[in-house]
Amino acid sequence: MEERTNNPAARLYRSMYLIRRVEEEIIRLYPTDKIKSPVHLSIGQEAVSAAVCDHLEKCDVVFGTYRGHALYLAKGGDVPRMMAELYGKVDGCARGKAGSMHLVDPEVNMMGTSAVVATGISNAVGAALALKMQKSKAIVVCFFGEGATDEGAWHESMNFASLRKLPILFVCENNFYAIYSHVKDRMAGPGLGARSRAYGIEAELIEDHVPMTLHERAGAAVAAVRRGEGPRLIECMTYRWRDHVGPTEDRVHRYRPDSELDAKIAGDSLRIVGDLLPGDLRKSIEVAEEKRVADAIAFAEASTFPEDKEIYDHVFAS
Amino acid sequence: MEERTNNPAARLYRSMYLIRRVEEEIIRLYPTDKIKSPVHLSIGQEAVSAAVCDHLEKCDVVFGTYRGHALYLAKGGDVPRMMAELYGKVDGCARGKAGSMHLVDPEVNMMGTSAVVATGISNAVGAALALKMQKSKAIVVCFFGEGATDEGAWHESMNFASLRKLPILFVCENNFYAIYSHVKDRMAGPGLGARSRAYGIEAELIEDHVPMTLHERAGAAVAAVRRGEGPRLIECMTYRWRDHVGPTEDRVHRYRPDSELDAKIAGDSLRIVGDLLPGDLRKSIEVAEEKRVADAIAFAEASTFPEDKEIYDHVFAS
Amino acid sequence: MSSPADVLRPEGRTLTYGEAVFEATRSEMARDPNVFVMGQGVDDARGMFGTTLGLHKEFGAERSFDVPLAEDAMTGIGIGAALMGMRPIQVHQRMDFALLCMNQLVNMAAKMSYMFSGAHRVPLVVRAIIGRSWGQGAQHSQAFHSYFMHIPGLRVVAPTTPHDAKGCLIAAIRDDNPVVMIEHRMLHNVRGVVPEESYEIPYGKARILSPGKDITIVGISHMALECVRAKHLLEAAGIDAEVIDPVSLSPLDIETIAGSVERTGRLLVVDTGWLSCGASSEILAEVFERIGQHRPFVARRLGYLPTPCPTTRNLENLYYPSPQSIADATYRLVRGADAAAWQPGTVDSREVAEFRGPF
Amino acid sequence: MSSPADVLRPEGRTLTYGEAVFEATRSEMARDPNVFVMGQGVDDARGMFGTTLGLHKEFGAERSFDVPLAEDAMTGIGIGAALMGMRPIQVHQRMDFALLCMNQLVNMAAKMSYMFSGAHRVPLVVRAIIGRSWGQGAQHSQAFHSYFMHIPGLRVVAPTTPHDAKGCLIAAIRDDNPVVMIEHRMLHNVRGVVPEESYEIPYGKARILSPGKDITIVGISHMALECVRAKHLLEAAGIDAEVIDPVSLSPLDIETIAGSVERTGRLLVVDTGWLSCGASSEILAEVFERIGQHRPFVARRLGYLPTPCPTTRNLENLYYPSPQSIADATYRLVRGADAAAWQPGTVDSREVAEFRGPF
């Protein structure tokens, strides 16, 4: 990727555009029932994964959640294998056993995602412990929703990461909701920053208005962790445009005002980043990424379902 | 108790003296194997339970831990039935099924204690929720060690109590150790106060030098909760003189310096409170409490073991 | 309890299983102000698949409320409220999340009555929904009823019909003990006769859903329905199966089940869960202990394949027992391993086939 | 594996079970720098009943360390480290606390290999100690091996002898899969022959501790020892029992057990846990499925009484199976319910009788 060294906005746009377009295709395909598993879309939240991962090396390790398409793609996961996985095909990144909720790509150290909220957090801390024991230069980045911070596992994980000064960046994607439940109804007190600092972990709240600012702050946080300064947390304010699960825009459930959603859509971060680019660069990125998406879908369509006997494979590693 | 209305030091001394003497008797008896269950002694920590409970009414509800003798006695639990319980006798507060770790006295709203660390905390919050739903004037006081705050259950419980502004006082008895593990090796960050405030719960750290100060601060905290101001936390610095479990002084394991223990013993809070009293009042309290202790032991000795068929009783409530 | 008439024949008012759960909850909330409902999303626009829809409006936000993602503490909070005389109903959208509650359920709820020799009681209801629906994968499809059956001090019910769902939940709410009620997501839209009045389904009473003489098939939860379908397939092979729904898993009505095996000489247990140390091993072991000495019989167990649940549809279809696989296993048990091959017909498990995503 | 010679005859160097666990851990830590130990108190002066004593001094504080009271996250941390190629050994002083880890063990560790089709492996060892000792009561005495046996993707071992403890732990550490090793506190001080060299005990191989022809007694963990004692009591009644120690609970060597029952026609399973949906129901069910069609047999199960564990000694003594109660049950199974009354002699279970408080 030639933009890697010279134009962060271009890199960000490429990554975010890919995520957006992959998910728009999922929305288009979903009614065909070719994707027979729940999908938790990241549309609206692309900037977080894209901005953070832009600062990561291949050897850096990321953990995410069932809302994991964006992270998988931003970390450089294989697009055709992701689509094949959603189709439940044998060429999927987990041979059809995982579906949308458990994407994995060990090639780029995208660890598998979990559908049980907050369970990946302690795993990420454990990976950071291992990296420290192995004297690796890599770091771990752990993504989770604000809802996950309700869980005891978050508390225990933060405490241990801080005690051991582990090389881990916690990234909270605060999209205000856990399913249809607003964060203010679930989280008492002054906020995540105060909680994080109460474990001795520096924290920063990053509003979602300007993706390039997010990019810069995320870079600073990654750099601090990489310098061995111990864990950090960034709380990235963001918003999902679609329903908690599934492809719809979800205005029917009325847990959030239409005006709130409309304002977020109007402030589309993908457009903001795209507008920073010269038109021809932007166009060339779009053309290239459109082709990747189309190829990935074709790949998924062409792949076959696993044979019946595969059901018994991999219960144990051997 | 005539001291109830006029002399807090006398009340405190009576309560602390009873706890100390009951536990000294347990130490004396333990080598006889009449008490066939683990005992977690509170000697050195008497002031916390005594000071807090002095501000409570019978209707107020307390939850504690396996280190629960002090709380049971301070809340006004039945002394003979406690001793009989330690002996495993049928007149014990749980007919011998509980032993030292699960003391209970519903008469004074001493809820049963649990041997699994931190498990009682959410139960206490649930009781506070019930009191609020029932529009009761009573409050809940929840005692736990600093080790319990490591657990995810603590985090989840604090958050919920704060969200709902429940009538509950959290009392952390910080005795520095969880078994032989020092708090600084387990707890990252600036301390429990900061953690507590991160949930929006006001917190106060109370050093253990002056029991009467502890008494006063505890009273203020109880009063605030009673006024409906929502949950509070007090962190009471204290120290156990004996081994984590069992009767010995435990200088052999060398997890704590002798000098640390010696200094704490020298600063005995029981003596400090006793010294505040006129000699004859002090003496009369001691005589009365000695008799209670002796009577309780005689009661326990005289009681019998449960019949075999009792083993099937109370698996279910009926 | 042994007549299938009232639950299987379409006489009288019908409700879906989900509606029956809702009706039980609502009527008990109206009857007893101490009853309340808590769980993630119980008061949202989906209302836990409709089973709690609008209760917060009718009874106030204090009595049906959303909770933070904190399964462990929320269970403990339910227990604490129950200790004080309240009657909480805690709902888990997926039983998989109940793994976070094992400490409170096993170490606390199940033991308090005993540990304190009756000084406390814990009238807590835990509704745990088995999440099979639409490619849910390994972490959203599990069934842990055997975990609860293992524990003295817990009651476990797994009603199959709307009728029993209503009556089991009412009994659970009124019980002074902790009760875990297992609900299979595939049952929520199934319809059946449900009396309007209030009634309790007693613990420890199995239900003969459909009598027969050649083999006893015990089907747990959603599998009872699949077993009834298998029974119809088997008619083509001239096999007359008796289908039993245990309804209550702990206590278990082993008498009815063993009595049936005594007649048929054959037993197939079909569980909606794994076999090893599961409900199916317990049922088989107890039947054997009870009648094995004097009545020879043959037996088999079916359940989830011994793997985590795969996501892709063709493997998922293998993973769960189906009317076909049940019929096939039954046929071989009745006719013997060497019998001529037989191909069961096909039948639609409507609630499975018609289920659409996203979840 | 079927010869009892090497484990029961006092030839060669002897160690206690606790020492054998220590030796296995220490030698594996020396062999493989990725092996590390974590758990509350593993590096303190008691060193987890001696099984981890001083390892932090020998291998550094990074490789044997105390942890906060955070069972859930510490399990997840172990899993995360294992994903990165480390080989953590997590120790629970009481298996009761492992209830806090069920989510990580069941939803994560057991599923990762499968969910990700082999992209990940989780070489994690969980040592869980059954806490019976000294009036530990309801929350410090439980045994949950059946919970782990229920789950595809977990291996479960429950060695009884020091010999097997060493070999099972070495195998577990070298295994690329999550393994739960069950240790009974009452076994830690029991002594037996343990070869100095390194060896692995294979999964899925039961051990015939003592051959016999009248009845097959399967004893799990500490119960295997009690069963051997019961066998000696039964000699006075002229009953020759075969005692089998499954060693590996998942996978289970049902072939050896069923083969024995095929010879004896009688089966008693004695578990150190509750019966319902327990290891004993699984063993009985599998034996029946395997031989029931062609070999009639009688069977019974013994285990904890179906109550929480009471604290007071006289009730606690009833709660746990003992050589006497095992002998008694065996006698009645062999001689029939109507046989003349027989009073087993007495035998000391030394490790139980000699155990002193405080914990």
Ligand SMILES: Cc1ncc(C[n+]2csc(CCOP(=O)(O)OP(=O)(O)O)c2C)c(N)n1
């Ligand atoms: C332990 C657990 N509890 C509940 C659920 C059901 N659930 C799935 S996603 C979700 C919301 C999580 O919200 P958040 O962490 O903010 O992530 P987001 O979906 O907003 O990305 C819930 C409650 C679950 N999967 N796991």
Ligand SMILES: Cc1ncc(C[n+]2csc(CCOP(=O)(O)OP(=O)(O)O)c2C)c(N)n1
């Ligand atoms: C969940 C759980 N983990 C571990 C233990 C073992 N354990 C018993 S007491 C204890 C120490 C608790 O320390 P703290 O909360 O400070 O209370 P203290 O004993 O100092 O009063 C530990 C680790 C337990 N009982 N429960």
Ligand SMILES: [Mg+2]
């Ligand atoms: Mg969210």
Ligand SMILES: [Mg+2]
């Ligand atoms: Mg402490």
